[in-house]
Every structure is written in structure tokens, then in C-alpha cells.
Amino acid sequence: DQQVKQNSPSLSVQEGRISILNCDYTNSMFDYFLWYKKYPAEGPTFLISISSIKDKNEDGRFTVFLNKSAKHLSLHIVPSQPGDSAVYFCAARGMDSNYQLIWGAGTKLIIKP
Amino acid sequence: KAGVTQTPRYLIKTRGQQVTLSCSPISGHRSVSWYQQTPGQGLQFLFEYFSETQRNKGNFPGRFSGRQFSNSRSEMNVSTLELGDSALYLCASSISTGANYGYTFGSGTRLTVV
Numbered sequence: 148d149q150q151v152k153q154n155s156p157s158l159s160v161q162e163g164r165i166s167i168l169n170c171d172y173t174n175s176m177f178d179y180f181l182w183y184k185k186y187p188a189e190g191p192t193f194l195i196s197i198s199s200i201k202d203k204n205e206d207g208r209f210t211v212f213l214n215k216s217a218k219h220l221s222l223h224i225v226p227s228q229p230g231d232s233a234v235y236f237c238a239a240r241g242m243d244s245n246y247q248l249i250w251g252a253g254t255k256l257i258i259k260p
Numbered sequence: 261k262a263g264v265t266q267t268p269r270y271l272i273k274t275r276g277q278q279v280t281l282s283c284s285p286i287s288g289h290r291s292v293s294w295y296q297q298t299p300g301q302g303l304q305f306l307f308e309y310f311s312e313t314q315r316n317k318g319n320f321p322g323r324f325s326g327r328q329f330s331n332s333r334s335e336m337n338v339s340t341l342e343l344g345d346s347a348l349y350l351c352a353s354s355i356s357t358g359a360n361y362g363y364t365f366g367s368g369t370r371l372t373v374v
Contacts, residue, residue: 151302156300183365189367189368190264190350190352190364190365190366190367190368191365193362193363193364236302236303238303244316245315245316246357247305247308247316247318248305248363250295250302250303250304251302252300252301252302253302
């Protein structure tokens with residue numbers, strides 16, 4: 148039973164355009180959501196997070212939107228750059244699971260020149 | 261400051277053997293979490309240690325075990341290896357448990373079971 152789902156295994160976007168990565172969740176007890184980015188042969192690195200009491204958080208080119216009623220969050224990257232090509236993981240922290248992080252399967256983002 | 265160090269980077273083992281992976285967290289970080297990453301499965305949580313105590317455990321069989329030492333370094337052991345254990349094993353450290361975003365990952369240990 149996947150509590151955090153990233154339904155798109157991959158996404159291809161033209162350089163300079165907007166990249167939108169999506170994540171759906173099922174557990175209402177998640178209180179914090181995070182996005183991590185992973186390059187091949189490296190560990191994931193933290194990108195941006197959002198608390199469940201907010202609906203938007205912005206950091207430079209990266210914005211995360213949270214729609215609690217739809218149990219959906221998205222990561223927007225504007226403008227997309229070649230260095231953004233990586234696997235993006237969505238993770239959620241569960242208040243009912245000792246604040247353990249539950250991870251999505253990841254979306255591979257490819258930025259085309 | 262030094263990041264999270266995982267050793268070895270690559271490992272090839274035979275089915276039935278056992279293996280021990282090591283993780284040295286960032287200095288001052290007391291929480292260490294272990295994850296298994298396989299293609300298409302994302303990061304599967306194995307366990308978390310904080311101050312030498314296992315705080316959280318994922319849904320893995322008892323063949324997977326770990327421990328944490330007084331200097332916060334952690335080891336993960338897998339006994340009676342199976343082909344399906346082939347994966348990238350990632351360690352993440354944090355200042356404290358339940359941190360909002362302060363997880364720093366190591367580069368992982370790539371385990372191949374043949």
C-alpha cells in the first residue's frame with residue numbers, strides 16, 4: 148500500500164520552460180512534505196519542503212504547492228535548466244508513524260536543450 | 261564540514277553470505293537512518309537509530325539489522341543474502357530524530373548479490 152505516489156516515472160521538458168512534478172498521498176496524518184533531488188551515483192539532496200499548514204513555499208526557481216483537500220503536492224521549477232536533470236523524490240512525514248519519512252518512487256526529469 | 265560517509269561504495273557478495281555496511285554521520289548528527297533503493301521502488305525505509313537506540317523500523321525481514329555506536333557511527337548488517345537484496349543502500353544523518361528536512365544522505369553502497 149503506497150502512501151506516497153509519484154505516478155510519472157519520467158518527464159521531459161524543454162530548457163527554459165516550466166517543469167511540474169506531481170505527488171499524491173493518502174495519509175491525512177502527514178504533517179510535512181519534502182522534495183529531494185538525486186543525481187546518479189550520489190545520495191539524494193534536500194531541495195524544498197512545506198508544512199501541512201501552508202499551501203505554498205517558494206525558494207528561488209523552486210516552488211512547492213500543497214492541496215490538502217486533494218492530497219496532492221507539486222514541485223514547479225521555473226525556468227528549467229540542464230542541471231535540473233535528475234530524479235526527484237517526494238517524501239512525507241507521518242505523525243502516526245513516529246515521524247518516519249515515507250518516500251515516493253521518484254520521477255526522472257530530463258531537461259532537453 | 262565532512263558529509264555523510266558510507267563504506268564501501270561497491271560490494272559484490274554471493275547468495276547466502278552476510279554483509280556489513282558502515283555509515284559515518286556528519287559530526288554532531290545523532291540520528292542515522294538507513295534506506296534501500298531499488299529501481300522503481302523509491303527509497304524503502306529500513307531503520308533509524310538515535311543515541312544508540314533503534315527508534316523506527318521499516319517492514320524488512322529480520323535478516324536486516326543495524327546498530328549505532330556511541331560516536332553515532334552506524335552499521336547495517338544483512339545475513340543470508342538473497343538475490344533480491346541487490347540494491348543501493350543509503351544512509352542519512354540528521355541532528356535529531358523527526359527532523360523536518362535536515363537529512364543529509366551519503367552516496368550509498370551499491371550491493372550486488374550473485
